[in-house]
Amino acid sequence: MDYDYLAKIKASIALYTRKKTSNVLDGEFSSIYRGRSFDFDDLREYVYGDSVRDIDWKSSSKTGRVLIRRYIADKKHNILFVGDSGKKFQGDTDKGESKKEIALTTMGTISYLVNNHGDDYALLTSTNEGYDFSFFKSGKVHLENLFLRYDKCLKSEESKPLNETLDYIAEHIRRKMIIFIITDMAGEAKLEDNLLKKLTVMNDVMIISVEDAFLTGDNLFDLDDGVYEKDFLLKDKMLNHLERADRTARRRKLDEMYKKYMISSVSVSKEDEVIDKIVELFERHKNENIG
Numbered sequence: 001m002d003y004d005y006l007a008k009i010k011a012s013i014a015l016y017t018r019k020k021t022s023n024v025l026d027g028e029f030s031s032i033y034r035g036r037s038f039d040f041d042d043l044r045e046y047v048y049g050d051s052v053r054d055i056d057w058k059s060s061s062k063t064g065r066v067l068i069r070r071y072i073a074d075k076k077h078n079i080l081f082v083g084d085s086g087k088k089f090q091g092d093t094d095k096g097e098s099k100k101e102i103a104l105t106t107m108g109t110i111s112y113l114v115n116n117h118g119d120d121y122a123l124l125t126s127t128n129e130g131y132d133f134s135f136f137k138s139g140k141v142h143l144e145n146l147f148l149r150y151d152k153c154l155k156s157e158e159s160k161p162l163n164e165t166l167d168y169i170a171e172h173i174r175r176k177m178i179i180f181i182i183t184d185m186a187g188e189a190k191l192e193d194n195l196l197k198k199l200t201v202m203n204d205v206m207i208i209s210v211e212d213a214f215l216t217g218d219n220l221f222d223l224d225d226g227v228y229e230k231d232f233l234l235k236d237k238m239l240n241h242l243e244r245a246d247r248t249a250r251r252r253k254l255d256e257m258y259k260k261y262m263i264s265s266v267s268v269s270k271e272d273e274v275i276d277k278i279v280e281l282f283e284r285h286k287n288e289n290i291g
Helices: 004-019 024-030 057-063 099-117 140-154 162-172 185-189 193-199 237-260 271-287
Strands: 040-045 067-071 078-083 120-127 130-133 178-184 204-210 264-268
Touching: 004 099, 057 067, 078 099, 078 140, 078 162, 099 120, 099 140, 099 178, 099 204, 099 271, 120 140, 120 162, 162 178, 162 193, 178 185, 185 204, 185 237, 193 237, 204 271, 237 264, 264 271
Parallel strands: 078 120, 078 178, 178 204, 204 264
Antiparallel strands: 040 067, 120 130
16 A cells, blocks of 8 residues: 555644644644543543543542543544545645645545544545445554545536535445544535534534635636636625625625534645634534534
């Protein structure tokens, strides 16, 4: 197997932890799980990334140290990655970077953390032949296999709409999961109240949206028509103002719906901000600062 992409992810995480705090990502990831047993295990000293809700204030006041309650919980969790795809992911973001590469980096970074945590994880994508659903497993070979499968899917011009894929999951995968959805504006536009209600009955859901290029700007290529847009449209200030206002209104509506179903979300425009955005996503989910 070629582990070049895995090495790239590992190097990015190592750089992040040197710039921030040692093991910060591990701390954030371990604390994203809302579900746990009520069986008390022991106390340990607080470390960065722990939830303040787990602080044992009585014991902390006696010892003079901030102590965290730990509980007995299942060691493995089921993580499902839902990778949106299609021709739209062959375009660029609003920062001029490849949507495909950002989607792949996002899935790779989170799956690397999941793998290190010892959880089982799977990928579900829509392909020309139907749904591609891997087994729930862990390990570096499995991790690399998911990279290759999603990379192949992202190169395809055909895929089912995201809402149909999520409806399939809600109807056919009967287990409690943490679901990471990697999509874009078009995918989010397909999400409806009833679908999210079904999906979140048993599962925790987090969404990473890859931003789209604006209709106005420089050298905009229309993937559907296969042509470059006219200059008089690209430079139109009123069109740019209306488009930005429309995006703001869409985001506000989505945030309200996500908050209703305790779904955390972030948007990503550049590859070098992926890790920061993932940490932000974990923080929102952990603290229930939804939307």
